[in-house]
Amino acid sequence: MRGGMKKGKWSKEEDNLIKNHIEKYGIGRSWQGLSNTLGLQRCGRSCRSRWLNYLRPGLKHGNFTAAEERIICEMYSKRGSCWSIIAAVLPGRTDLAIKNYWNSTLKKRFPRAARSRRRTSSDSSDDTGPDLTLVVYNDDESTSTTTAPDLALIVYNEEEESAAEPELPLVVYNEEEESAAAPELPLVLYNEEESATAGSSSSHSSGVDKPVAVLSGSQLQAGLQPPPPICAPVQAGAQPSPPPVTLVKEELISAPVRTSPVDYHQTGEEMDVGWALMSPMPLSYMDPDLARIIGIDLPPIAGFEDIGSFLSFFN
């Protein structure tokens, strides 16, 4: 103890005091005031830390999923140790949990991501913008209550490095078991021609090239099946001088579509974390043209109708 303040592990009683008080009255004017009110003899920041990282409702305490790992790696490679930003796209995870998980586990498994960050962090002016990581996933087999496709789009800088170690996550996947009844989504084909030296800055800003063909329904059944799992690698420009984005490859998005949609935004029902968008970005912002072409009509997320409200996360 220093200055009369208690330190060390929190007891169950202390946890309950804080939890009950905040649930009833909120935090109040200050954390120190809360501590004083409860007679905890803890400093305010300690109370805050305990609440934010452990007691706060909605926190996930279990293991990180593969999708979460991928997001962390990808975000770290782009933003470095901005744990609060990374935490913002992982509902239920705290910056502390992510930081610990990275330092204890992921850093060793994905040294390439760590190196990539070290390389780019030295020159922030090279950071050219919305390298976004958007993942929507479902790892709850039992759920069948949304119309949202299980898809993800990972935009990354294809900075080649011989991969003697696990590749960074490039795969968009659907953990749910395939549903035989799931309707096919169209397959969108892109020009595979390499154009690293050509192109326009506007395509870079959008992050996705225009497709050259769209196949659907009978065409798919005729033999052009989208690969399971879903893959949508998108190649962004390499630093330092950002070349245009070139979508090298093609595959798109196939996913079961749920039959009984639940609009969480309408009902106010708490979204199952396993189903939550892993990004504050509405899917409709991923690429409006693409969404239109493949016929996805996704509702915006309340509070994020304005694109500027979330882009700041990544800048």
Added chain:
DNA sequence: AAACTGTTCAACCGCATGGCC
């Protein structure tokens, strides 16, 4: 069974920032 080593997780610390007086 004990000692040692490695890993994980939570608490703590220092610094930066913003609000208030």
Added chain:
DNA sequence: TGGCCATGCGGTTGAACAGTT
């Protein structure tokens, strides 16, 4: 406007636990 204070954030530390020898 400057000082004080609370908060937010990222880095570090250390206790507890698990695995290995």
